[in-house]
Amino acid sequence: MRAVIQRVSEASVSIDGQEKSRIGTGLLVLLGVEQSDSEADADWLVHKIGALRIFDDEAGVMNRSVVDVGGDILCVSQFTLMASYKKGNRPSWFRAATHDISIPLYESFCSKMGDFIGKNIQTGEFGANMQVRLTNDGPVTICMDTKNKE
Numbered sequence: 001m002r003a004v005i006q007r008v009s010e011a012s013v014s015i016d017g018q019e020k021s022r023i024g025t026g027l028l029v030l031l032g033v034e035q036s037d038s039e040a041d042a043d044w045l046v047h048k049i050g051a052l053r054i055f056d057d058e059a060g061v062m063n064r065s066v067v068d069v070g071g072d073i074l075c076v077s078q079f080t081l082m083a084s085y086k087k088g089n090r091p092s093w094f095r096a097a098t099h100d101i102s103i104p105l106y107e108s109f110c111s112k113m114g115d116f117i118g119k120n121i122q123t124g125e126f127g128a129n130m131q132v133r134l135t136n137d138g139p140v141t142i143c144m145d146t147k148n149k150e
Contacts, residue, residue: 001041001105002081004030007054007140011074013124014131021122026071028134031109032081033102034095034147041146042109049073050116054140062140067117075113076124076132077106099127 005027012022029049055064055071066073079102083091097105103126114121124130 001034001037001045001109001146002032003045003049003144004078004081005049005052005054005142005144006030006134007137008074009135009137011132011134013074013076013122014133015125015128020125020130021074023072023074023122025069025137027066027073028132029073029075029113030078030081030132031075031106032078033097033105034082035097035101037097037101037105037146039105039108042105042112044146044149045144046109046112046116048144050113052142054142071117072119072122073113073117074122074124075106075110076130077102077126102126 008023008026008028010024011028013020027049050067051065053065054062055066055069057063079093079096082093082096084095085091106126110121110123
């Protein structure tokens with residue numbers, strides 16, 4: 001699984017001009033699922049993201065997690081994170097998981113993340129053409145890949 005995590009002061013996702021989800025302070029997580037991913041990858045990512053200390057403490061040092069600040073999470077599925085761009089100029093998504101793998105893992109990730117932070121996770125709509133708006137706070141953007149755990 002690959003994730004792009006952005007610390008935001010606000011974020012939203014709209015589909016066909018209608019807002020589906022909105023958060024204030026928290027994290028926007030763009031999540032890509034690969035064919036070889038499993039529940040173990042989702043578990044690892046949930047714990048890493050949920051405990052990631054990228055929010056400022058009283059001294060202005062990034063020392064607090066989304067849980068510590070009572071923040072929200074908006075998670076949007078994004079198969080394009082699995083792009084292969086080594087050959088030519090048109091990306092290929094051959095490593096992206098098919099729907100029968102990616103939908104259950106995406107839903108599992110969102111459910112487990114909600115349990116971890118003690119709040120419902122806001123989401124986009126799997127497979128929809130979405131417009132994501134955000135105000136990146138910092139900016140702070142972290143990329144994670146469960147294939148690079150060490």
